[in-house]
Amino acid sequence: MANPKYIKPTESELEILQILWHKGLATVREVHEELCHTKDIGYTTTLKLMQIMHEKGLVKRDESMRTHIYQASVNKEHTQKHLLSKMIESLFGGSSTQLVLQALGNDNHKATPEELEQIQKLLDDLKKN
Structure with a gap:
């Protein structure tokens, strides 16, 4: 297999x-x-x-x-990471920044205030490390 x-x-x-x-x-x-x-x-x-x-x-x-x-039999998080990496490479030229800008600026899928708060917390955590 x-x-x-x-x-x-x-x-x-x-x-x-x-x-x-x-x-x-x-x-x-x-x-x-x-x-x-x-x-x-x-x-x-x-x-x-x-x-x-x-x-x-x-x-x-x-x-x-x-x-x-x-x-x-495949892990959800592993599959998401793998597919996301492929998408970043193929659609955004390896730029995760372009992916995030496209996702957050998309009129069809506006982030909720709760999601924006989670994103801000993640950014704050990343800046600390």
Whole structure:
């Protein structure tokens, strides 16, 4: 099986991983029901995606019972850091400053006052160190 830390999940695989990271353990049916809240997708498509993800090493599958139980086999934070690093390199020429400026200046995703407070705290902490 491939080493999951080098696998770049597709957008659909990331949606499934988000569900599994939130739930911990889930059946295909449970994942499918969550996906149906945001997109029109067939059960067999969800099943096939999860089977492919298992083959890639992105998820683990407990086959000890009739209904298979899935869980993410890749760490959420590690995956976020890996994908963010790739995005910074490819879209922002390696500049995290450009990423932050773009994110905070984006009219479609305005930061809440609470998020701005968290960002300010992080900046203050970074300045201290």
